[in-house]
Amino acid sequence: MSAKSTTAILSKLRALMKNTKYVCEPLQAYIVPTGDAHQSEYVADSDKRRDYISGFTGSGGTAIVTDSKAALWTDGRYFLQAEKQLDSNWILMKHGLPDTPTQAEWLTKNLPVGGRVGVDPFMLSVEKWKPLHKSLKANGCILVPVDQNLVDVIWNDQPEPPNNPLIILPVEYTGLSWQEKVKKVQDKLLEKNCYAFVLTALDEIAWLFNLRGSDIVYNPVFFSYTVITRDKVHIFIDDSKLQNGVSEHLKLNDSAQKNGTSIEKHDYNTIKDFLTNLQTTTDKKIWISEKSSFALHSTIPKAKRNHDPSPVALFKAIKNETEIEGMKNAQIKDAVALCEFFCWLEKQVPSGDVTEITAANRLEQFRREQDDFVSLSFDTISSSGANGAIIHYKPTEESDIVITTDQMYLCDSGAQYKNGTTDTTRTIHLGVPTKYQQECFTRVLKGHISLATAVFPNGVKGHMLDTLARSSLWNAGLDYLHGTGHGVGHFLNVHEGPCGISHIVTLTDVALQEGMILSDEPGFYQDGEFGVRIESLILVQKADTKYNFRKKGFLTFETITPVPIQTKMIDPSLLTEQEINWLNDFHSFCQQVVGDEMEKQGRKEVRKWLINATKPIG
């Protein structure tokens, strides 16, 4: 990994910042955030503008270029990588450290009063635009939308935006037809007295239409926008995506629809003009969430905007029975692959020729053997020893090390199956763990169990449960510096909102509801030595409580990831009787559902491994 020379690129960008062909008045700064026009967490190669301009390839970060300086903000996951990848033109801003200025602080310090800060308004959500605009304004600078993306102008070998073919998911996989989903949105429009809802998040569009794509690696989405009005649906999409029956699936050629839902197809790039016009045709409000881009948001006058959170995000988060069944089945198939993998590791590691990368590759092979496998759901975190303490570690050729029987091994991985998405972390030791490693592991496990078994009334939000996963660590003076859980899509993004379990409270957090699926992943990281994380997916479901105070109704979780937890790592003296019972019940569940699947698949050897790995303790 070495630094990319950015001198020529920066010089070109600075020239454009003064070029009145692109800007009304010269800019004193230009912001290049990570992102795309849909505010995706991960982006296609054609959208990696920040990587191009700075040389830094991490998944999160923001570049800002002024007339004389260039600075890149990124978080603790990427400090080391950014130091290596940025050349001397760049100042690394370590986000999260107390002395690091915010982007607005740095800008106002470095710009003259009245300084103009440009950004592509498609690349910034309103919820990010607003506070930045406010801070700049309070200090005499101004945030300016620049319609032509300046990086695109100078990026000579910019890849074409992907246009991969789509998969149609039949209702046997989705539980609801797209027409039924559209109807749910239209009911919300009436309820909120709005005329139309604008969908810009790619996973929401994929969910709505029961279509999946592959425009962004690991994220089965496709580039498009959608506008649902009270009586019509508008999709903005490239023609090439409408092959292989997609056009028929969307009934684009049916002139009249019995149930009143007809879809009109538009060119992807016409969305802005369409919205600009749409609001003039109605007295009612247009609904567009603040997670959408400033560019689209600003086409609608403030008085005609409803910027409540997207209803589709919530519909999507609450899985229906078919989606739940699919998710559970996907976890079982994935568990077969993971058991094969751990069984294989136990045999191969002692020979000394398994590295983090070869292990990750072998695991992917096992997954490919499963029905309806589509792709991984994120880069496999295959990490041995000290690498396990790097929370978002991905082995590279430079970092790759041999997995040994002397070190702990942490594997966080997942896959996309046509009927569900998986995300599982297990931490194992193939030799003899130290007492300290066992204590840390057991405390993480206690937190994992405490969350998995929590009972709570309707109305409780995820952040109210975060402490349950930490208490056993806190009691010993330990902690972990990441959230405890995220929503997981149904054959969709492995990270999805709006629910989550974190100590950080967000204003858009919603109450947990029956049918939501989240991860439960406490951890502990001893820098330079080892990492522990135990992650399963948990499904929110009704709790059967002795009483029912004020008929509020109570909820709990069902753990749906049937992958054994290595008992060698556990110090049973730290577990309560209930915790031991939970673990033994969980292992008996793993043995049953995964054992049955192994039997079906004729995998006799790994079944023996499973029976051994799931023996009761205590």
Added chain:
Amino acid sequence: MSAKSTTAILSKLRALMKNTKYVCEPLQAYIVPTGDAHQSEYVADSDKRRDYISGFTGSGGTAIVTDSKAALWTDGRYFLQAEKQLDSNWILMKHGLPDTPTQAEWLTKNLPVGGRVGVDPFMLSVEKWKPLHKSLKANGCILVPVDQNLVDVIWNDQPEPPNNPLIILPVEYTGLSWQEKVKKVQDKLLEKNCYAFVLTALDEIAWLFNLRGSDIVYNPVFFSYTVITRDKVHIFIDDSKLQNGVSEHLKLNDSAQKNGTSIEKHDYNTIKDFLTNLQTTTDKKIWISEKSSFALHSTIPKAKRNHDPSPVALFKAIKNETEIEGMKNAQIKDAVALCEFFCWLEKQVPSGDVTEITAANRLEQFRREQDDFVSLSFDTISSSGANGAIIHYKPTEESDIVITTDQMYLCDSGAQYKNGTTDTTRTIHLGVPTKYQQECFTRVLKGHISLATAVFPNGVKGHMLDTLARSSLWNAGLDYLHGTGHGVGHFLNVHEGPCGISHIVTLTDVALQEGMILSDEPGFYQDGEFGVRIESLILVQKADTKYNFRKKGFLTFETITPVPIQTKMIDPSLLTEQEINWLNDFHSFCQQVVGDEMEKQGRKEVRKWLINATKPIG
């Protein structure tokens, strides 16, 4: 309790709303909130404007009068009382019920476009003004500050504002001289690059000057404002309060101060003019928290305002060693009184002549026997049976019932001593509790212990601990509809910010810090039958953990309220070994510190009771 006739009063108020002597343009609505010019939680009789205008005397609520309607918003504590006290001119708005409109919603529905809504700008904090202003504006109405309070104009028998004499607290009680406290604020002014800080909260002023008053019942505060500049202190106070050495204590007559801190005395009513002028004398910002009134806030132009939370609120919340020692001693003396009371109840209740009111009075007598007793710290909640389920119950002559051996008895009470404030709840049964009552009590106790024994890293805010106090109830499908803990002042308000423990997250919540004192008071309420609450005060202190992750430092609590918890109410089979140990250790602590104090006070009989009440269980 019967309704007050408000027809004539409302008619007078409506005339004033159109009278250009008081308003520039006619008002279509006038708001009368609960409160005073200092945003006090409880108010003096002279400030009970909402009571006067509506007849409703509860501690919280807002009255709004339009040309043709009058509406009063209050919360669940007061629905019944408000229904009885409001006459037919009034619509009761049950705050917290799903169908109840917000004040802004109701106003915009009932007013014409451009409707003007008046309010006394001294009676509304900026943090309340802003969202109301915004909602009204978004719907075409306008919130108008009306300098002359219209209720004062028509309130013919309005009491004079109280002007009670002050108590000077020597440094043996406070740990710091007022000069040292002023210095701490001045250091903050430099740190924040501000010129002055404006104190409007009465308890902050009392704390700052080591003075106590009695202008508001149970709240040892006095009417005044204070402005601290970088080199001077300005106090706005009535001359009558400066008797009995207060003037000397404040060194008002010393022309020169060695340490540079001199106090200038102003008339109480000149604060607004003073601030209007002050900001013109400096280029730097004036610091005034958003908890201050809109009237004072708006004297300072936006660009010259720093509206960060008050530094004094935080200094006051973090008790110093002297304050902690005083608080602990106050709890011990109060425990003697409470033990006497419970011992007396056990003897007297069987005779059938003890009522909720006579019990409360007897308890007050026991408290008066203790050194440095000043007053109660709030109305004693002395509640038997079903009255215990009314969370803020205060027995009245109408509601008063006999305490029997058939019912549970809940007593939530506290006192002001010169060296500290107390707030304790114990729930007992003087006969035989049912199994269900025992289960509820024991689950509340488990929550109380879970919070009291929590270990957590520096940086954790109170809301992150709230769930610990609820889990044992949630597991059985039970819950309680109030927060778990509030800050408690040192011989000051029994409720103080900025820390607290609640499921409701506030933006102004701060991290828990060593030296803060809070209540730990989970409960359970079976409507129409009984209430359970167990409340002790807990002091935040350093935790001695096995490890210290990233040198964050860990905290825990020390329970400082040594009042026995009735073991008869406990079902030991629901407790873990650790919980039983905690209870036995706690009772041994009670027996020791309170027993010693009883011995000192020569109270032999109650000491026997204490020894019996604190016998180990399990």
